[in-house]
Amino acid sequence: MSDVRAVDHIDPIELDNFNQDLFAFLDASPTPYHVVKNQIALLESYGFEGLCEADAWQLEKGKRYYVTRNGSSLIAFVYGHDELLNSGVRMLGAHTDSPCLKVKPNAEIVAQSYLKLGVEVYGGVLLNPWFDRDLSLAGKIVYRDDKQVMKSLLINFDKPIATIPSLAIHLDREANKNRSINAQTDIPPVLMVLAQSDSSTANKKSSKDLLDNILMEQIKRQYDDLKIAQILDFELSFFDYQKAAYVGLNDDFIASSRLDNLLSCFAGTYALMRADTQGSSLLVCSDHEEVGSASTSGAQGTFLKSVLERLAGSAESLTRMVDQSMMISADNAHAIHPNFSDKHDANHGPLINQGPVIKVNANQRYASNCETGAVFKVLAESADVPTQSFVVRTDMGCGSTIGPIAATEIGVKTLDVGVPTFAMHSIRELCGNKDTWYLYSVLQHFFDFSKRIEIQ
Known part of the structure; x- marks a missing residue:
């Protein structure tokens, strides 16, 4: 149910752009590294200027910076002119x-x-829609070059190279009633037909x-003259090659992978x-939220706290700064499904194209409270x-986000x-074509320090 009536004031050209x-962005970002x-x-x-965690930082008021961890999590911030102890930091959290399906x-x-290729299920995957899709492969590779130096690169096949074929209903007459999916045996994607000689050789060779x-071969296509002596390891994920697009008679919806x-x-x-440079604003996009956030680059790790400590300068200053700060944790919400209301x-x-959703849970699965919701x-x-x-x-379980983790680890007032x-x-999610703009517009106002957000 909407708390505020929807308005149609959006410039259609600005919205479409x-x-x-x-x-x-969605099409070019198949993995957290991308x-x-x-x-x-x-x-x-x-x-924005890049920083390295290993270096001493010499920050200047009014400048913009970013820093990464593991290449899959990012913190970017505007180091504003206002004193941090007075204005705090306006923070936004999301996950990458x-x-x-990750390759073993x-x-x-x-x-x-x-x-x-054998795969592991990463996160709470809805498996059924992965069948009969055009799948591609992307991720990170660590290698040794021709001078025996260890390096890494990103790879993206950027074309359909695999599929997971369904079993025909003729061979499973009960498929529409009670077919279950075995994640070990039913979902390894099929890449190619091997010649008989290749098949025999493959059975004798190392599995890699x-x-x-x-x-x-793909690295040669992407990186031309790059010299690689040996691939040491990789993190590769299959993804749906179908591009993001409008859907609906009036283009009401946006369909894409990884909207969440x-x-x-x-x-x-x-x-x-x-964001303006009057005050300090920060964006943290963490990896591994879908599997609990417990990693060096996840929200339960030290990444955000260490950056805030460096901004504040001391433990006491950090406590005082955080007390003046607020975080918005932005993560998708469940729209009411017309077939499963x-x-x-x-x-x-919540209804699609009726604005962003404030997520509330009495058991703190979401970090919202009446003050942050009011803001x-x-x-x-x-x-x-x-x-x-x-x-x-009330009779169903509730998911969670990085919001309660940030509230717990940092002590910052938080809203989900x-x-x-x-x-x-x-594998393909659906949201509203206006809701994207609605969220962005509120976040812009959040980062505008002329807007007061204090509660007296």
Whole structure:
């Protein structure tokens, strides 16, 4: 149910330009490593300077910076002119990872003269929609060059190279009633038909040889004269090659992979690029949210706290600065499904294109409280953006976000919000064409230090 009536004041050209940029970002970001790479390109185009965690930082008031960890998490910030102890930091949190299928270290499987790759399920994947899709492969490779120096690179096949064929209904007459999916045996993607000689050889060789050769060929296509002596290791993920697009008779919807949560990463990046330099604003996009955030580059790690400590300068200053700060955790919300409306609380079923959702949970699965929720409503009102509320049915379990982790680890006042979405964790998700702009508009106002957000 909307808390504020939806308004149709958006310039259609401005909206389409924003969404087309979002489409390009989604299509170019199949893995967290690519997400961060593309965020850096956007940030540098607006004058953000790269920092290294290993270096001593010499920050200047009014300048813009970014720093990465593991190449899959990013923190970017505007180091404002206002004193941090007075204005605090306005923070936005999102995550760079999405549920997917990750290639195992010894992945090759040769069966009936077909080459398949064994995969692990990463996060809470909705597996059924992965069948019969055009899949591509991307990720990070660590290698030794011709001078025996260890380096890394990103790879993206950028074309359909695999599929997971369904079993025909003729061979499983009960498929529409009770077919289950075995993640070990049913979902290894099929890459190619092997010649009989290749198939026999593959059974005798190390299980990495064929895949290493495939990866070497792709590296040559992407990097021309790069000299590689040996591939040492990799993190590779399959992804849906179908591009992001408008869907619906009136283009009401946006369909894409990884809307959860690259939509928030993109909107946050765009908002931060346009943030003023009066106060300090920060965007943190963490990896591994879909598997609990417990990693060096996840929200439960030290990345955000260490950056804030360096901004504050001392433990006491950090405590005082955080007390003046606020974080918005932006992660997608469940829109009420017209075919399954009974899965929602009748008074808390968010509608698509009716604005961002304030997510509330009494058991602290979301970090929102009445104060942070009120601040967001005021910001949305000033941006002419409608807002909605989501509470899970009391008889159902509730997911979570990085919001409660940030609130716990940092002690910062936090709010959980998100864009209403259908088919969350599917290979192809659906959101509203206006909600993308609504979220971005509120985040812009959040980073505008002329807007007061204090509660007296």
